[in-house]
Amino acid sequence: MNAPQTPVGxxxxxxxxxxxxxxxxxxxxxxxxxxxxxxxxxxxxLEFLDVLSLAQFLPGPNIVNVSIIVxxxxxxxxxxxxxxxxxxxxxxVIVLALATLYAQVAQxxxxxxxxxxxxASASGLILATALKLARPxxxxxxxxAVCAVAFVGIALLRIPLLWLLAVLCPVSIAxxxxxxx
Amino acid sequence: MEAxxxxxxxxxxxxxxxxxxMLSIGGANxxxxxxxxxxxxxxxxxxxxxxxxxxxxxxxxxxxxxxxVSLIGWKVAGITGGVVAMLAMSGPSxxxxxAVAHAWxxxxxxPWRIAIQLGLAPVTVGLIxxxxxxxxxxxxxxxVAYAITGVTLVIxxxxxxxxxxxxGAAAIVGVAGWV
Numbered sequence: 001m002n003a004p005q006t007p008v009g010x011x012x013x014x015x016x017x018x019x020x021x022x023x024x025x026x027x028x029x030x031x032x033x034x035x036x037x038x039x040x041x042x043x044x045x046l047e048f049l050d051v052l053s054l055a056q057f058l059p060g061p062n063i064v065n066v067s068i069i070v071x072x073x074x075x076x077x078x079x080x081x082x083x084x085x086x087x088x089x090x091x092x093v094i095v096l097a098l099a100t101l102y103a104q105v106a107q108x109x110x111x112x113x114x115x116x117x118x119x120a121s122a123s124g125l126i127l128a129t130a131l132k133l134a135r136p137x138x139x140x141x142x143x144x145a146v147c148a149v150a151f152v153g154i155a156l157l158r159i160p161l162l163w164l165l166a167v168l169c170p171v172s173i174a175x176x177x178x179x180x181x
Numbered sequence: 182m183e184a185x186x187x188x189x190x191x192x193x194x195x196x197x198x199x200x201x202x203m204l205s206i207g208g209a210n211x212x213x214x215x216x217x218x219x220x221x222x223x224x225x226x227x228x229x230x231x232x233x234x235x236x237x238x239x240x241x242x243x244x245x246x247x248x249x250v251s252l253i254g255w256k257v258a259g260i261t262g263g264v265v266a267m268l269a270m271s272g273p274s275x276x277x278x279x280a281v282a283h284a285w286x287x288x289x290x291x292p293w294r295i296a297i298q299l300g301l302a303p304v305t306v307g308l309i310x311x312x313x314x315x316x317x318x319x320x321x322x323x324x325v326a327y328a329i330t331g332v333t334l335v336i337x338x339x340x341x342x343x344x345x346x347x348x349g350a351a352a353i354v355g356v357a358g359w360v
Contacts, residue, residue: 025345027246054285057298060274061247062208068278080279088267091244092251096263098242099235099255106234110356117329117355119237119320121348124333126210127313131338133306143303150307154214155314158222161204161215165304169206173300180296 008042008074010082016040017067017086028063036070043070063087142179146172191258191265193224198250198269205274207305209247213312216253217319226257233320241348247271325359 008016016035023031029052037048055065064084071083105111137143150168153159197219205212213236220226227235235256239249247270254266288294321327333347354360 021245022243025241025243025348028244050286050289053298054282055278056208057206057301058274058278058281059203059205060208060278061205061245061271063245064247064271064275065278068275069282072279072282077279080275084271084275087245088271091242091248092264092267095239095242095244095248095251096255096260098238099252099263100260102234102238109358113355113358113360114352115234115237115355116320116326116360117351117353118241118348119233119316120326120329120360121333121351122237122240123233123313123316123320124330125240125337125344125347126213126309126316127330127334128337129210130306130309130313131334133309137303137306143299146300146303147307147310150304151310151314154308155311158214158218160218161212161308162200165204165206168304169301172304173297176300177293177296180292180299 008040008079010075010078012040013071013075013079013083014086016042017071017083018090020063020067021087021089021091029066032063032066042074140179142175146175188258191262194254194257194262195265195269198254198266199273202270202273203277205270206301207308209245209249209270210312211305211308213249214308214315216249217315220253220257221319226253229319231256233316236316237320237348240344323360325354329354329360 020028020032020035023035033048033052036042037045043051051066051069052062054069055062058065064087067083067087068080071080073079075082102111102115106115134147137147146168150164153164153168154161201212201215204215217232221229221232235252236249239246239252242248247267250270251263251267255263258265317327317330321330329351333351336342336347337344351360
């Protein structure tokens with residue numbers, strides 16, 4: 001059973017996830033773990049890993065799914081709404097304010113230059129993330145093949161995502177099923 | 182303007198992200214190529230360079246990486262577009278997550294659930310690799326830009342350095358006018 005050890009109210013959920021939302025740049029998951037497990041002790045390490053694996057497994061932004069699951073666990077629908085609103089409200093306001101500001105200054109050479117540099121670097125960060133995630137795949141040749149098909153289909157052939165997923169996901173899951181120990 | 186309650190572009194934006202919400206296994210980073218395909222290639226909402234710069238902005242702002250979605254919406258339909266895109270992107274998947282969270286514990290050790298997880302993992306990784314490729318193609322037009330991408334990739338892989346340092350260093354190179 002996963003009965004919460006201590007009750008957590010909607011305002012605590014809102015404020016906790018507000019802090020998570022503002023903690024990181026280009027992703028906040030490490031900060032979510034720190035806040036939920038270490039600071040507030042809402043969940044144990046293992047409970048958090050469980051929440052995370054479900055959040056990653058289901059479609060949707062992973063951290064939004066975490067806020068839904070944690071919010072729901074402590075406060076039902078109200079808790080889920082409080083946690084998710086807390087998570088997204090300030091980052092959304094800030095990024096839209098930055099975008100508006102950026103539109104005013106985008107023609108300045110130095111600003112354009114800075115953003116060219118940052119976008120080149122941001123691409124490298126995503127590639128690094130992908131390669132880190134790819135490391136565990138090395139144990140299974142079929143997983144490398146599936147990964148390669150997804151990459152070629154989306155990056156090089158530009159197949160619509162819906163078609164690719166509709167074909168590749170069932171095939172990949174079927175292989176995983178047949179190859180299970 | 183036509184006397185329509187919802188501007189067509191806003192309706193289109195909403196429809197796209199409602200669908201993408203349910204397709205985003207692997208999170209926001211996995212759907213970058215599809216957003217790029219729709220926004221740049223199909224709908225012609227923006228250029229490659231616009232897309233790369235919005236992505237850069239989403240990485241340089243505090244918050245979850247899904248913020249790229251609200252910046253696409255903002256580019257297409259202003260502040261309203263930004264809010265609507267984020268709500269559409271989070272709505273369907275959040276409803277699904279809410280609905281199935283309870284059943285999860287019971288199925289944790291079921292073979293079919295493990296097979297699904299093992300099967301989806303390589304798809305997700307392939308999609309995020311494709312994101313890196315698409316973003317690099319959109320962002321890099323000079324050898325200095327490719328060098329920045331490469332150096333960031335290597336440093337990001339082999340050191341635990343905070344990404345903001347790398348983005349900041351790249352910004353300085355850019356301000357100097359070398360990119």
